[in-house]
Amino acid sequence: MENEQLVYEGSKAEQYQQLMANIFALIDQEPELIANLANISAALKTQFNWLWVGFYLTRDEELVLGPFQGPVACTRIQKGRGVCGTSWERKESIIVPDVNQFPGHIACSSLSKSEIVVPIIRFGEVMGVLDVDSEHLNHFDDTDKKYLEEIVASICM
Ligand code: SME
Numbered sequence: 001m002e003n004e005q006l007v008y009e010g011s012k013a014e015q016y017q018q019l020m021a022n023i024f025a026l027i028d029q030e031p032e033l034i035a036n037l038a039n040i041s042a043a044l045k046t047q048f049n050w051l052w053v054g055f056y057l058t059r060d061e062e063l064v065l066g067p068f069q070g071p072v073a074c075t076r077i078q079k080g081r082g083v084c085g086t087s088w089e090r091k092e093s094i095i096v097p098d099v100n101q102f103p104g105h106i107a108c109s110s111l112s113k114s115e116i117v118v119p120i121i122r123f124g125e126v127m128g129v130l131d132v133d134s135e136h137l138n139h140f141d142d143t144d145k146k147y148l149e150e151i152v153a154s155i156c157m
Helices: 012-028 033-048 082-090 142-153
Strands: 052-059 062-069 076-078 094-096 114-122 125-134
Touching: 012 033, 012 142, 033 052, 033 062, 062 082, 062 125, 076 082, 082 094, 082 114, 082 125, 094 142, 114 142, 125 142
Parallel strands: none
Antiparallel strands: 052 062, 052 125, 062 076, 094 114, 114 125
């Protein structure tokens, strides 16, 4: 199959670097946002096999569920609520090593133990967030933050 995705090996940084070349090639010529967010979710899920990875998009005063891979999730999140709404409010990425220690964390799946949320910011406004959940505690670090921020920066919105 022309688009079949390899699963890359190596350090986490090397995996991201190889995957990102793929992602950029996939989205580079495609103007349709939903198609690109869907493929980015699928590419990340295939590579890292996280519990849940996907996007929420800002619609008025809420985040609304967008393309994702994983179990069904909460559809709407208010600004300032949960990790996603807090990332929106603060306009910064948030790494949560243990979701039970994050006040107000919204548990879409009881299997989720740690999380990273990266806001998509254009001209100072948060257009949405990339949210990733893991079944393992303390799963995300500054390497994830660095590369996931690069990925969201590449999305044309
Ligand atoms: N845990 C998130 C909600 C989204 S789900 O994890 C997919 C939060 O606290 O904002």
